[in-house]
Amino acid sequence: MSDTRPTVSxxxxxxxxxxxxxxxxxFGATRHTWAQLxxxxxRVAxxxxxxxxxxxxxxxxxDLNHPSCLELTLACARIGAANAVVNFRLAPxxxxxxxxxxxxxxxxVGPEFAGAVEQVRDKLxxxxxxxxVGGASDEYEAWLAAHEPDENPYDAAPDDCFVQLYTSGTTGFPKGAMLTHRGMxxxxxxxxxxxxxxxxxxVQVxxxxxxxxxMSYALLALGQGARIVMARMPDPATLLDMFADEGITHTFLVPALMGAMTQVPDASARDYSSLRAVSYGASPCPLPVMRASLELFGPKLHQVYGMTEACGVVSSLGPEDHTDPSVAHRLVSAGKPIIGVEIEVRDPESGAPVPAGEPGEIWVRTEQLMSGYWEKPDATASALTDDGWLRSGDGGHIDADGYVFVTDxxxxxxxxxxxxxxxxxxxxxLAEHPAVADVAVxxxxxxxxxxxxxAVVVATPGQEVDADALLAYCREHLASFKCPKSVDVLDELPRNPTGKILKKDLRKPYWEGRERQTV
Known part of the structure; x- marks a missing residue:
């Protein structure tokens, strides 16, 4: 191999x-030891x-979560191929x-999607x-059992791709980020x-x-040899029960799921003593959800910021910053870069670094980075610089203490x-206002x-949004030039299959025939 470091295999x-x-x-009633895995x-290889x-x-x-996806990923790593895991929330x-x-x-394909695949089979x-895989029509177990275990692993290089995850862009089709042994x-x-x-x-997946x-959280456990407990679906009550039943020590959640977990009846009656790290990210966390989660789980929260192109996490805000009232302003930050990661804020036009506190584009350099986008050299060249930086496309700033603030x-x-x-x-x-359940600006x-x-808002159930009162509330908390000048109320906000708000759809009616980009 071209490098002495280990591969996934x-x-x-x-x-x-x-x-x-x-x-x-x-996984449910299924148990596999390391030798069995x-x-x-x-055999899959x-x-x-x-x-x-x-x-x-x-x-x-x-498919929904199932150990076969992890096994196929590891088998691909063994033979020099790659597993392209499909977002099951996408439209056909x-x-x-x-x-x-x-x-x-x-x-x-899992049983929930077999019918849909049959309908589009001629288009593949x-x-x-x-x-x-799974269900009454399972073929997977017989398929792997019919083959003797492979004895000839591919001599993989650290920069070979073995898993390909597709970005959930808010416009256009997804791009396949090629994630490597070195990166993962x-x-x-x-x-x-x-x-x-x-x-x-x-580790709860x-x-x-x-x-x-x-995927990266499962491979995080593999990296340390920790036990993986996989949930097929992120059901709030089931995940809470799993903490005690399985002795979960580490988990990753998204804020919407955390909010739902805090609302589970008798959530506070469960035993969370085994938990040491509840990390969360992938979207901004409303402060009310953060506070309710702190009350439920205790001082164990890690807010993380990351991206598919960097295999996951690049910065983290630890428990101490969640609980120290003297630094409460850090609760809206993404923390500091984790070990092995450099983060700078650059001018989005010139690419030059900007001073502390000044806004710009967040750039990331680390061995975690993807090798590029699958068969998209132009997109790769736009995202990755020759000297190893990823242009994240996220706006933000870094304060004098080194904390990263992601704005938009x-x-x-x-x-x-x-x-x-x-x-x-x-x-x-706006998320702090009791009448607002969801918001986009x-x-x-x-x-x-x-x-x-x-401001485009969704009302909290049982409440009505008073636009004038909401605008007055903003003027109490924001500089005047930042305050919304109007409010729309919708039944729900448009989102893509991974839950990101489609702001281009909200902007489109207002910018028809005008020059501002709506993507």
Missing amino acids: TLLQRWATERPDDEAVR DERVR AALRAEGVGVGDRVAVL PEIVYVINDAKAAILA PSVRKVLH LSHAEHVAHDFALAPTDV AMPLFHVGG RIKDMIVSGGENVYPAEIERV IGVPDERWGEVPK
């Missing part, structure tokens, strides 16, 4: 040799080779696009085999250091495996009368200022 072999009888994966992965899958090829998985045309974009030779020319194992090492993860710990919050996507920034206005800053204030045309902020 050699790491799995290590745990199978050193700790063969320790439990590796738990290694054998299953080698042999089965994939028998199907003609080789170096550089892709397979795809369309988008699912077809992702599978065809990856040129997947094998498609593993690269797929040679559809493999049914660096991420596992860096995050394990930040979360103090040990081989004796128990609650989020979907098509997302770095699921660069394209969502509102320029009003020459002042830069970041919607996320306004949204954080967009820029709309204004003859005097060019554009001004508009």
